[in-house]
Amino acid sequence: MAILAIDQGTSGTKVLLVGDSREILARGFAAISLRHIPGGGVECDAEEVWNSIVDATNQATQNGKLTCTSVAFANQGESILAWERKTAQPLSPIIVWQDSRSAQIAARRSDYSAQVLAKTGLAIDPYFVAPKMVWLRENLDPAGVITTLDSWIIARLTGAFVTDVATASRTLLLDINTLEWDTQLCAMWDISITDLPAVVKNDSIVGEIHHPDLPALVGLPLAGLIVDQPAALFAQGCFEPGQTKCTYGTGAFLLANVGASPRISTHGLATSVGWDVNSSRAYYLDGQVFAASSAVQWLLDTKLLASVEEIDSLAYSESGIFATPSFVGYGAPYWKAEAKAAISGLTLSSTRQEISRAVIDGIAAQVSDLIACMSGDGAQVTRLRVDGGLTQAKSLMQMQANLSQIPIDVFPYPDATALGVASIGALAMDKSLTIADTVKAWKVSESYEPQWSADRAGKYMDNWRTIVAASLELNHE
Secondary structure (H helix, E strand, O other): OOEEEEEEOOOEEEEEEEOOOOOEEEEEEEEOOOEEEOOOEEEEOHHHHHHHHHHHHHHHOOOOOOOOOEEEEEEOOOOEEEEOOOOOOEOOOEEOOOOOOOHHHHHOOHHHHHHHHHHHOOOOOOOOHHHHHHHHHHHHOOOOEEEEHHHHHHHHHHOOOEEEHHHHOOOOOEEOOOOEEOHHHHHHOOOOHHHOOEEEOOOOEEEEOOOOOOHHHOOOEEEEEEEHHHHHHHHOOOOOOOOEEEEEOOOEEEEEEEEOOOOOOOOOOEEEEEEEEOOEEEEEEEEEEOOOHHHHHHHHHOOOOOOHHHHHHOOOOOOOOEEEOOEOEEOOOOOEOOOOOEEEOOOOOOOHHHHHHHHHHHHHHHHHHHHHHHHHOOOOOOOEEEEOHHHHOHHHHHHHHHHHOOOEEEOOOOOHHHHHHHHHHHHHHOOOOOHHHHOOOOOOOEEEOOOOOHHHHHHHHHHHHHHHHHHHHHHHO
16 A cells, blocks of 8 residues: 655655555655745745645656555645635745744734633744734735645645644644634634635545646545644654654754643643544644754855755864854744844854854754753653754754753654655555554664763753843844
């Protein structure tokens, strides 16, 4: 039962052909270009995203020579667009999850924060979907519907107007206790429930693919839907409360399974639905570093870093330089969309290598800050499972172990999200399977033990948090 797993991400679309034993039979990838707009805007072209799906699918199927029995789909989460229901034609650019232009729209509803947190598990922040939807309607006034990106792609593939429950839980419109769109929440954002897609379980079969751009997939069921980060949590076998993973991609996303009931954070983290499959439901706490590989890209673009490979040659030194990778603001626990990145401790003798190393270490520091928040919420993290492209940077992984004071276990495959949604697709196609049947047994490709003392790590984090506090105060003023 080969499954074609589509992972539509921020920087590109990855497609894997996955076999019965979750082995990767073939793969394809097509990049996507982002536009960074002054004022916090991040956009991309909808047709370019669609074409990336087509191109990557053709690569993975060798233009139809390799076959599969079904297609599963993972999406990038909080990105949105306007589109025409009847034709599935895009009516706006895609407003990417990193976009913060709706910050003032979110701020105007801050009085509802406690009510919204209790129902949705989320902070009122432009990272999530509803403020972006209002901003798009107010600024571009498009016709049609405004939804998360997944609903448009699903409609193009099958004609169905749906979203999965994990994606819906990132909108600020879904009650995570009832798993239904909430009338009061929608009214708060002046959004009509009738304009929202149906919410389905993650192991649903939503229809057959019929788009002529994908002849190799015509007639196949689209079975298995999920947002990217819980897909990676699923792939890494984090099925027990307390098991935690971090994906180091465009951003770095820390998720901890908290079990079958939602746990609302008291330390600024988000709570969302991980999956609802095969009579099994899981929720997670999460925190976000909005710029991880995108921070590395900034280092490359500014010539501070010569190449990605140079990262592991950047020796740590007690230079006194500290950096926050908040190039597109802070998510949890600060929720400051307007924040900017900061570098402190520069002297005339500071080198580009020292600055680059401080930015890389800042990613590890921010993840460590989030791990501390999870511990405060009772989700004690004793080991961290990691995946994503930046896990290849050994110095980053070692610093992560040093600062968080826990072992770091690297996932042996570079495709956690796609493997996770392939497993969900298998559950959709065969209801006799259990979750354990669909996921490869956890293996570690490499582990990193802390090499710093707790005191040394604590001093570094104290200095780093001082820079965070100063940058937040500066942006506040």
